[in-house]
Amino acid sequence: MTTPNTPAPRLRFAPSPTGYLHVGGARTALFNWLWARKTGGTFLLRIEDTDKARSTDESTRAIFEGLTWLGLDWDEEVVFQGANLERHRRDADRLLASGYAYRDFTTAEELDRLRKDAEARGETFTFDRRLAELHPDELERRLERGDPYTIRFRVPEGTTEWHDLVHGRIAFPNKDIDDFIVLRSDRTPIYNHAVVSDDIAMGITLVMRGDDHISNTPKQILLYEALGEPIPDFAHIPMIHGMDGKKLSKRRGAVAVGDYQHMGILPSAMRNFLALLGWSPGDDVEVMSQAEMITRFSGEGLLKKAAVFDLKKLEWMNGQHMMLTPIAELEAYLRPFVLQAGLATEAQLTERHSWWLQLLELLRVRARTVTDLVRQAQPYFADALTYDEAAVAKHWKDAPATAGHLDSVATTLETTEWDATAMETALRTLAEARGIGTGKLFQPLRVALTGMAESPGIFDVLVLLGRDTSLGRIRAAVNRLGGVP
């Protein structure tokens, strides 16, 4: 678990564009990015689009958008793996020429039959390279005839090992590694070969990725050795599990970064939350700005154990970041959500800018997400109020008494200066005069003003709503309750 001392490492995130940007992928991208930013290294993006049937432009776009939303900028031109096919082929041919690989004319049908035979015997199929051995004349004949062949890697004897930056020494006996295919018979590369060929071409010095790739690494190291190229460092970071201990999956909740964006999570909170999935700064500090994360990020803090994705913690983290974000920045981020919810127009928000910022200051204290905040902001914009049924049932239980209380509130406020302190004094005096606790007055009033059981301090609410709207809503509540008895 040591940080390598390569002066300026080159790292990459290499997603396959076959869906949305998964939170696990985003976390891997973030770790690579943090490492690069911390060390003055380079963070590259490679889209692994060799699987033409499953890769789509739409998911490539989703990857760009997700990374951009998270603020993970990449340093050079995006590399599209599919564009490197000729090099992949050349590298495979180099392996062939140097004897590290060989041609295998075994047909798919034959391989299938051999696999089935092995299974029937209760064995796992391994490719016996003698199957591919041909007399030179026969080889020539087949080549001339244009018979299709795959290029297989000739796995040498011995052990393949590396010092993983997370796991320490990992070793695989080569006898457990099959002579794997490098190039298929249609001359397309298999994953391990394309990755190594591209990582070499991109000058990658540290490969950091999910530990589900550990079993690929010995094959990749063998390829580096055979191609005569320096082997990069490897860091295999832990998987992310759900609260149930199982792999995160769509069935058990949102796994796309975009879903959290739409849920109203701030990018800074998402980044902070993801950073703690498989990394610990080594103390109890959890809430960190981007700059702090970069300063504190290190290989020593990478963890081996699977990380747990706890939505409650993400929401808590988001609440923390809503408080930390400068109000103008928060407002700019929120604006599209407010517009989309139809609460106000752009012009209205601009016109009442300082009022709107004041409201945000009050609401952000209790809101967990941006969408939650927008929901809570609704009563301050709406002409007609919608009453939350539970709030009504709870705080307007005794209709005649409540109507009486609210009517007296309206009468009192009509002659009170529209100032939080003045209104507070007046209403406390009123509660005393009516012989009731302030809660009996303030809670029904809150429902009358906001339709909700929870809101910022009631006097702040009165000030923000203004005199006319407040008195109008209290009168409407009295009517709704059947009037004063």
Ligand code: GLU
């Ligand atoms: N395309 C691979 C994936 O998405 C990349 C693996 C790697 O980083 O080498 O899992």
